[in-house]
Amino acid sequence: MNETHWRVTFEIFRQKTGQPCHFDEYVMDVDPDEYVLDVVERIWAYNDRSLTFRHACHHSTCGACGMRVNSVEKLSCITPIREVARNGGKVRVEPLRNFPVLSDLVVDMGAFYLRLDDAKFSQVASLKDACLPFERKQQVREDGSYERLVDCLECGMCISACPVALTTPEYLGPGVLAAAQHAFHQSRDTSLLDLVDDQDGVWRCHSAYECTAVCPSNVDPGWRIMDLRKNILRHQISKIFSRRGQSR
Amino acid sequence: MKNEPNSTNFLRWFDPRNRKLGTLAFILNRITALGLTLYLFMHLIVLGTLARGPEAYDSFIKLAKTPAILVGETLVIAAGIIHGLNGIRIALNSFGIGTRHQRLIFIGLMVVAAGCIAIFVKSMFFSH
Amino acid sequence: MYTSSKKPQEGTFLWLLKIIAGLLIIIILGIHFYVNHLVAPGGLLSYSNVLAYYQNPIIPIMEIIFLIFVVTHALLGLRSIVLDLNPSQAVLRWINIGFVLIGAIAVIYGTWLVFFVVAKGSGA
């Protein structure tokens, strides 16, 4: 860090397994164009070696650094201090909601990852299928021979933002439903519709669209949930007609 | 702080701080839904006065013309309009219509709701 | 498979019923206000007004249909709020029974009331 412009107080959520939680305050000299994660790392390096948090890539690719910054879900590695604080002000950093806290800012996302597997989440898709269907910005080879990583980083921020996930751990949650929609869109595998056609699946959503608002990667889980609903309705209706056709 | 999903977290449904318009829509929908449901059952009970003959009903209507009840009735009408129009947004979105513009649709519908409520308030309080 | 097995709670059918009932309520409510203000000028402010109003057969039929849809929608809506509180299967079973009973009683009572008013009016 070559230039220090601002002094900002970081209020960081602290909790070790089984113990009550509290906030620790660290007054930090920061460059406003640094990212929140940089300062959290500095707190760990110089102030408190017992602080735990997750990160890997530092460039919005791994999805490990999702946190609540001033109560809003952010990838802390790409959130500039300037965006969330003023000189002399405070920044509050908390772990994602709706996941069990393991230690400080680290939450247990195991259930989320296992459910992504159930939803046949694929990390790679052809260029044509990797983006939202209403977005055709890329140069696409018709034969689908080019592939890329899909947009979802598995950061879990959509689940943290969702008001429905607040009250029940059973809800599959936006990220998982989005993955199921994506897989269905590619494969037309109707077992995916069966997976999400459930009280704990698409019908649990109450259209707050907070998932879409916080998603850092343009997955638009809200749109994908509604697209699944449409496809389930279509599938159910066509089932009624095909059953009739058979009985004749 | 309770970080994990828990059924005792339900009060946080009604906390719009740091959230977007969609949460406000959800909160409005839920509060109006609860209010309307309460009203529905009260209404059914009160209409039972019809079975008790003209005196009972007419004295109930007299009561219903008091300002407190009129204000309550206005709230019910407002709740019905807000909930009903928001319901149209949820239904359309779920059939895959306008999902990407849900925010604009909500704002539009609430402008319509405000207009309808204003017309009702006018006819209820200022036209007799 | 990590995802828990299917629950017979609110699937496509109940959800669709809730939405369709909700949309029908808007339509009938619209008609209701239209009729109230144009067919029954001055409003239904006295007992005899109400009795006369109910002599038109459209009115009681509409009211009963309206009642059924509103009760259905309100109880399904209430149930989806209850589901969001994550009740146990045992509690949910009682809630289901309770809601069906409340719904049935409300519809029967309301229908009886409508017929009572119609009979009263034609007798007078």
Ligand code: HEM
């Ligand atoms: C005017 C027409 C109406 C429409 C179009 C409508 C539509 C809807 C819709 C789409 C929902 C689903 C909300 C969600 O999934 O989050 C809903 C929920 C609900 N509605 Fe209505 N509704 C109407 C009138 C009413 C009335 C008159 C009542 C009460 C008597 C009522 C009570 C409820 C309840 C209790 C819920 C559950 C709320 C929730 O899930 O948060 N609705 N309504």
Ligand code: SF4
């Ligand atoms: S859908 Fe978006 S917010 Fe949700 S896990 Fe994937 S990248 Fe994160």
Ligand code: FES
């Ligand atoms: S550290 Fe990888 S996304 Fe932020």
